[in-house]
Amino acid sequence: MRVVALEEHFTIPSAVARVSEEAKVKRGFVARTVPPGKINPLALLPDLGEQRLKSMDEAGISVQVLSISGPAAELMEGQTGIDIAEGVNDGLKAAIDKHPTRYAGFAHLPLRSPEESAREFERCVKQLGFCGVIVNGTTDGLFLDDARFQPVLAAAEQLDVPVYIHPHLPPRSVYDAYYAGLPGSAGVAISTAGWGWHSETAIHLLRMVLAGIFDKHRKLKVIIGHMGEGLPVMLARLDDVAAVHARHLSRPISQTILEHVWLTTSGIFTQPPLVAALLTFGLDRIMFSVDYPYARNEQGKEFLRRLDFSPADMTKFCHGTADALLKLKA
Numbered sequence: 001m002r003v004v005a006l007e008e009h010f011t012i013p014s015a016v017a018r019v020s021e022e023a024k025v026k027r028g029f030v031a032r033t034v035p036p037g038k039i040n041p042l043a044l045l046p047d048l049g050e051q052r053l054k055s056m057d058e059a060g061i062s063v064q065v066l067s068i069s070g071p072a073a074e075l076m077e078g079q080t081g082i083d084i085a086e087g088v089n090d091g092l093k094a095a096i097d098k099h100p101t102r103y104a105g106f107a108h109l110p111l112r113s114p115e116e117s118a119r120e121f122e123r124c125v126k127q128l129g130f131c132g133v134i135v136n137g138t139t140d141g142l143f144l145d146d147a148r149f150q151p152v153l154a155a156a157e158q159l160d161v162p163v164y165i166h167p168h169l170p171p172r173s174v175y176d177a178y179y180a181g182l183p184g185s186a187g188v189a190i191s192t193a194g195w196g197w198h199s200e201t202a203i204h205l206l207r208m209v210l211a212g213i214f215d216k217h218r219k220l221k222v223i224i225g226h227m228g229e230g231l232p233v234m235l236a237r238l239d240d241v242a243a244v245h246a247r248h249l250s251r252p253i254s255q256t257i258l259e260h261v262w263l264t265t266s267g268i269f270t271q272p273p274l275v276a277a278l279l280t281f282g283l284d285r286i287m288f289s290v291d292y293p294y295a296r297n298e299q300g301k302e303f304l305r306r307l308d309f310s311p312a313d314m315t316k317f318c319h320g321t322a323d324a325l326l327k328l329k330a
Contacts, residue, residue: 001060001315001319002062002318002319002330003060003062003288003304003318003319004061004062004063004065004287004288004319004322004323004326005061005063005064005065005289005300006064006164006223006287006326007065007067007164007166007225007264007267007291008064008065008067008289008290008291008292009045009066009067009068009069009292009293009294010045010048010066010067010068010069010092010095011045011046011068011069011072011088012046012087012088012092013046014087014091015072015084015087015088015091016068016070016071016084016088018076018080018083018084019071019072019073019076019084020076023071023075023076024071024075026075026172027070027071027075027169028169028171028172028175029070029071029169030188033185033188039293041293044292044293045069045293048066048098048103049098052064052292053102055297058297058298059297059300059301060301060304061290061297061300061301062101062102062319063101063102063104063328064102064103064292065103065104065106065131065322065328066092066095066096066103066104066105067105067134067164067166068088068092068106068134068136070136070168072084072085072088072108072136073085073088073109073110073111074111074139076110076112077112077113078112078113081110081111082113082120084110085108085109085110085117088108089105089123089124089128089130090128092108092128092130093129093130096129104131105124105128105129105130105131106130106131106132106133106134106164107120107121107124107125107128107130107132107134108133108134109121109133109135109152111135111139111149111152112139112140114149114150114151115151117151118151118152118154118155121152121155121156121159122155122159125159125161126159131161131326131327131328132156132161132162132164132223132326133152133156133161133162133164134166135152135163135164135165136166136167136168137166137167137168137169137200137204138168138200138204143203143204143207144163144165144204144207144208144213145207145208145210145213153217153220154217156217157217157219157220160219161221161326161327162221162222162262163220163222163223164222164223164224164225165201165204165222165223165224166225167192167193167196167197167198167200167201167226167229168197168200169191169192170191170200174196174200175187175191178191178196179191179196193267198226198229199229199230201224201225202229202230202231202234205222205224205229205231206238206253209249209253209257210249210253212248212249214259215249215250215251215256220260221260221261221262221325222260223261223262223263223264223287223325224261224262224263224264225263225264225265225266225267225289225291226264226266226267226291227263227265227273227274227276227277228263228273228280228281232263232277232279232281233276233280235253235254235257235258235280236254238253238254239254258280258281258285261285262281262285262286262287262321263281263285263286264286264288265286265287265288265289265303266289266290266291266295267289267290267291267294269299269300269303274286283313283316284316284321285321286317287317287321287322287325288300288304288317288318288319288322304318
């Protein structure tokens with residue numbers, strides 16, 4: 001069966017080399033700690049050829065929809081950020097052209113320059129053939145509900161492609177308040193993939209809902225990963241608690257989310273989160289993903305093997321919904 005994975009990461013070293021060390025340190029990037037005998041996933045990010053394709057083949061993955069893994073353009077101001085984004089997107093386009101049946105791409109934007117971001121977004125979709133855009137967490141401490149990002153959201157709506165909201169490192173003030181002071185690197189674990197990334201992405205989306213972004217942009221489409229970043233188990237409570245605080249909105253929070261948001265399974269390979277997502281979002285809103293190279297393609301293969309879906313539902317889950325949403329050619 002055709003299998004599309006759409007939170008799969010890469011980098012273009014020649015482009016992101018222009019990100020300053022000062023900017024990386026300020027954003028919180030540190031050397032990655034890898035258990036003995038394990039491969040550092042950062043070392044796999046630049047490979048868009050034989051090694052990646054071999055791993056995909058062994059796991060039965062037909063297509064990876066690729067998105068940049070930072071540090072990248074959103075850390076840099078002005079023309080430098082613009083040049084980095086263009087370099088990343090041109091590099092991704094070159095990789096797709098070499099393997100057009102195996103790769104698709106999400107645009108990378110210089111978000112500190114929103115007007116230029118909207119122009120680059122349009123170039124990526126109309127000229128390069130990309131199927132959406134990736135936004136990695138906050139930009140300069142701001143979420144997408146900030147007014148400066150309206151050109152980007154308007155472009156997504158006009159171009160009729162989704163915005164994939166992906167986690168990022170917490171701002172230093174957040175890290176210090178919530179995660180500092182724990183033994184060893186325990187704070188790093190729960191501030192990132194263990195917990196903090198997911199709660200921040202949920203907050204990112206909820207801020208957009210409560211700021212009225214989806215009332216203003218009625219055709220805006222958003223994707224979030226990791227089985228919904230905890231939101232499937234909180235939708236009813238959100239509606240209950242926010243009832244008296246969100247009267248400015250035209251729809252309940254849950255309705256807005258269920259009408260505008262799709263989920264991927266990226267990095268989550270157990271049944272309970274999937275059951276919660278199925279019971280709240282429904283199969284039509286859930287798409288398979290791995291989160292390569294931070295998760296292994298073999299994990300995704302084993303996860304698919306354990307699913308007890310009908311053939312029709314398996315088709316929808318593995319590629320049908322992604323093909324339709326991203327306008328991918330089978």
